[in-house]
Amino acid sequence: MAASKVKSPIQKQLEALEEKGAILDRIVSVAKTEGGRITDDGKNLYHILRQAGLNKSEIARILDVTPSALTKYD
Numbered sequence: 001m002a003a004s005k006v007k008s009p010i011q012k013q014l015e016a017l018e019e020k021g022a023i024l025d026r027i028v029s030v031a032k033t034e035g036g037r038i039t040d041d042g043k044n045l046y047h048i049l050r051q052a053g054l055n056k057s058e059i060a061r062i063l064d065v066t067p068s069a070l071t072k073y074d
Contacts, residue, residue: 031063038069038070042063049062056070
């Protein structure tokens with residue numbers, strides 16, 4: 001009989017962060033082409049995130065682009 005492994009709070013937090021990271025990776029894959037260009041979905045995401053209060057630098061960091069790449073969407 002296998003004993004059930006009890007996870008520490010840190011292990012649980014790490015798993016939660018990994019799940020959130022995977023979700024963010026999926027969002028970015030929809031927001032950008034393989035060549036790094038912002039898609040229409042990415043433009044929509046940019047506007048949603050701006051309305052949510054994020055600044056251009058924060059959004060650029062999320063999308064892994066430069067803030068100047070987002071200037072044309074203001």
